Amino acid sequence: RSFTAHKPPVRIAVTGGSGQISYSLLFRLASGALLGPHQPIILQIHDLPMMQQALRGVVMELHDCAFPLLHDVIATDVQSTVFTDVDYAFLVGSKPRGPGMERGDLLKQNGEIFVKVGEDLNKYAKKTCRVITVGNPANTNCLIAQSHAPDIPKQNFSAMTRLDHNRALSQLALKAEVPVTSVSHVCIWGNHSSTMFPDASHVKVSGNAGHAKFTQEFIENEFIPTVQQRGAAIIAARKLSSAASAANAAIDHMRDWTFGTHGGWVSMAVPSELYHGAYGVPDGLIFSYPLTIDGSGHYHLVRDLPTNSFVTEKLRLTIDELQKEKQEVQHLLKK
Numbered sequence: 604r605s606f607t608a609h610k611p612p613v614r615i616a617v618t619g620g621s622g623q624i625s626y627s628l629l630f631r632l633a634s635g636a637l638l639g640p641h642q643p644i645i646l647q648i649h650d651l652p653m654m655q656q657a658l659r660g661v662v663m664e665l666h667d668c669a670f671p672l673l674h675d676v677i678a679t680d681v682q683s684t685v686f687t688d689v690d691y692a693f694l695v696g697s698k699p700r701g702p703g704m705e706r707g708d709l710l711k712q713n714g715e716i717f718v719k720v721g722e723d724l725n726k727y728a729k730k731t732c733r734v735i736t737v738g739n740p741a742n743t744n745c746l747i748a749q750s751h752a753p754d755i756p757k758q759n760f761s762a763m764t765r766l767d768h769n770r771a772l773s774q775l776a777l778k779a780e781v782p783v784t785s786v787s788h789v790c791i792w793g794n795h796s797s798t799m800f801p802d803a804s805h806v807k808v809s810g811n812a813g814h815a816k817f818t819q820e821f822i823e824n825e826f827i828p829t830v831q832q833r834g835a836a837i838i839a840a841r842k843l844s845s846a847a848s849a850a851n852a853a854i855d856h857m858r859d860w861t862f863g864t865h866g867g868w869v870s871m872a873v874p875s876e877l878y879h880g881a882y883g884v885p886d887g888l889i890f891s892y893p894l895t896i897d898g899s900g901h902y903h904l905v906r907d908l909p910t911n912s913f914v915t916e917k918l919r920l921t922i923d924e925l926q927k928e929k930q931e932v933q934h935l936l937k938k
């Protein structure tokens with residue numbers, strides 16, 4: 604028998620299991636994309652009662668792959684079962700936006716879901732569980748869930764801006780005509796919304812600062828709006844929101860959070876009070892920052908980056924929006 608068979612399985616919860624993002628996410632998780640080829644996993648998948656039939660089809664397909672690492676699959680509409688003893692929680696379940704909507708327009712419909720999610724994570728998940736919020740508006744949904752899970756450390760709650768981060772890397776690589784792996788030191792600040800600030804002021808290409816093609820004109824008029832509006836551009840083109848790239852980003856986020864970034868920068872939205880006002884961000888928000896992650900899976904803020912009035916203004920816009928979103932969900936936050 605292989606070594607793999609003797610490792611205890613890791614439990615991974617995924618909500619919104621019958622949706623588009625999960626249709627990519629689940630199969631990649633089961634194939635070992637998150638934890639590697641020697642770590643068995645158990646998938647605990649949730650969706651609403653009316654989605655159970657579709658979910659059964661997904662489970663059939665998971666079985667039909669005969670994934671060697673997939674120790675068990677639990678699919679249910681009972682949230683407590685889904686979160687029981689999990690090491691990872693991918694909070695995907697939520698209504699996606701359609702054409703012409705901002706992600707914040709989903710606050711009313713989706714915010715309430717995250718109250719119960721937070722309560723159930725608090726009761727049933729491992730206290731070491733790492734949580735990523737994918738459903739929009741991701742930062743504020745994460746804030747709601749986190750406020751209802753006081754027994755899980757704050758730093759275990761995050762919202763996904765890795766999709767924006769990956770979009771930023773690719774846009775710069777395409778412009779410079781280099782492989783995406785040559786581009787580093789890029790980050791996303793703030794909200795996963797059109798006020799996000801994709802920041803290329805510290806970019807390196809093949810280890811060297813900047814690039815001749817990254818003019819201020821390109822950065823301000825092409826790069827920043829392209830990344831800010833990419834989700835909407837995908838919706839306009841596909842008539843559906845991004846799915847495979849969102850699942851890929853969620854896996855990148857959790858994998859790097861587990862195994863580290865070897866000094867490289869990533870972007871994750873995390874509780875701002877961990878950093879006590881750094882970069883002028885007030886406490887009480889879920890805010891995306893440039894982070895490095897060490898080999899034991901702890902993330903650290905990239906501190907003391909030089910700022911200027913352009914950066915300060917961009918940060919102010921996204922801080923203001925997050926504070927406004929928070930105001931709108933005051934009644935959903937646990938006092």
Ligand code: LMR
Nearest residue numbers: 700706739834835844845
């Ligand atoms: C994305 O960025 O593609 C997702 O957040 C979907 C959306 O509404 O933009």
